[in-house]
Structure formats: C-alpha cells, structure tokens
Amino acid sequence: xxxxxxxxxxxxxxxxxxxxxxxxxxxxxxxxxxxxxxxxxxxxxxxxxxxxxxxxxxxxxxxxx
Numbered sequence: 621x622x623x624x625x626x627x628x629x630x631x632x633x634x635x636x637x638x639x640x641x642x643x644x645x646x647x648x649x650x651x652x653x654x655x656x657x658x659x660x661x662x663x664x665x666x667x668x669x670x671x672x673x674x675x676x677x678x679x680x681x682x683x684x685x
Contacts, residue, residue, distance in 0.1 A: 627635075651657045662671040671677075 662675055662677055663669060664671075676683075
C-alpha cells in the first residue's frame with residue numbers, strides 16, 4: 621500500500637489545490653531555468669523586485685558575521 625492510498629480524498633483535493641496555486645504563481649515569476657529572462661541586476665525570482673545597486677551579495681556572509 622502506498623502513502624497515496626492511505627490519504628483521504630479531502631487531503632488529495634487540498635494538495636491538488638496547493639499545487640495549482642504554486643503553478644499559477646510560478647508562471648508569473650522570472651523563469652529560474654531561463655538565464656535570458658534574468659534581469660541584469662540582482663533580483664528576487666518570485667517577486668521580481670530588483671535589488672539596489674548598493675547590495676553586495678558576495679559579502680553578505682562577512683557582513684552577517
């Protein structure tokens with residue numbers, strides 16, 4: 621018996637709705653596997669927000685420590 625067979629129909633429906641919401645959200649984002657769709661500056665894949673020019677990601681760990 622697989623875990624899928626143990627799940628109740630309500631859980632299966634809920635999971636399907638969650639997957640649909642995630643799929644819809646990802647369609648509105650920057651395509652993470654398409655490097656030509658990336659902005660030139662540092663940005664958030666989900667929100668599409670572009671970071672300020674003063675953000676230095678390569679020194680973030682040192683700054684945090």
